[in-house]
Amino acid sequence: MAWRVEFLEEAVDDLRKLDGSVRTHVLKAIRKVSSNPLPQSEGGYGKPLGNRNAIDLVDLFKGKLRSDGIRIVYRLQRSKTEMLVVVVGVRTDAEVYREAARRRKARGL
Numbered sequence: 001m002a003w004r005v006e007f008l009e010e011a012v013d014d015l016r017k018l019d020g021s022v023r024t025h026v027l028k029a030i031r032k033v034s035s036n037p038l039p040q041s042e043g044g045y046g047k048p049l050g051n052r053n054a055i056d057l058v059d060l061f062k063g064k065l066r067s068d069g070i071r072i073v074y075r076l077q078r079s080k081t082e083m084l085v086v087v088v089g090v091r092t093d094a095e096v097y098r099e100a101a102r103r104r105k106a107r108g109l
Contacts, residue, residue, distance in 0.1 A: 002031070002034045002035050003034045003035075003037055003076075003081045003082060003083045004034075004080070004081060004082045004083070005030060005031075005034045005082075005083050005085065006082055006083070006084045006085070007084070007085045008084065008085065008086055008087075008103060008107065010087070010103055011085045011086060011087055011088055014087060014088040014089055015027075015088055018070075018088070022065075022068050022070065025065055025067075025068050025070075026065065026068070026070055026072065026088055029063055029065055029072065030063075030072060030083075030085065032045070033045045033046070033063050033072070033074075033083070034083050037061065037074065037076055037083045038076070039061065045063065046061035046062075046063070046074075046076070047061055047062050047063070048060075048061055049061060049062055049073070049097070049100075053094040053097065055094065055097050055098055055100075055101045056101060057073070057097055057100060057101060057104075059075060059076075059109075060073055060074065060075050060086065060100060060104070061073070061074055061075070061076065062074075064091065069090055069091045070088065070089065070090060070091065071087075071088075071089060071090075071091050071096045072085060072087075072088050073085075073086045073087045073088075073096060073097070073100040074086055075104075075109055084109070086100050086103050086104065086109070087099050087100045087103060
């Protein structure tokens with residue numbers, strides 16, 4: 001059973017900014033992860049973020065497309081079996097994580 005996938009508006013904008021082939025890879029990866037987005041400790045694909053570079057990302061998970069240099073940050077809403085994509089971005093330093101923390105705070109996630 002795949003979890004329902006929702007995107008923050010900003011994450012939709014992130015996707016639109018990507019090259020077409022990279023966007024296709026990202027969407028394919030999101031579909032794959034949505035089949036089991038639970039943490040790896042529970043048998044899923046999710047990699048918990050916790051605190052990264054002094055940035056509070058507890059309850060957020062990451063997926064990465066190494067070949068494309070992209071990270072996907074998402075949050076699980078277990079009561080709704082929903083996966084909320086928070087940010088999709090290039091893997092440069094900790095920028096993706098800072099943006100995820102900013103969006104999380106702005107949205108009260």
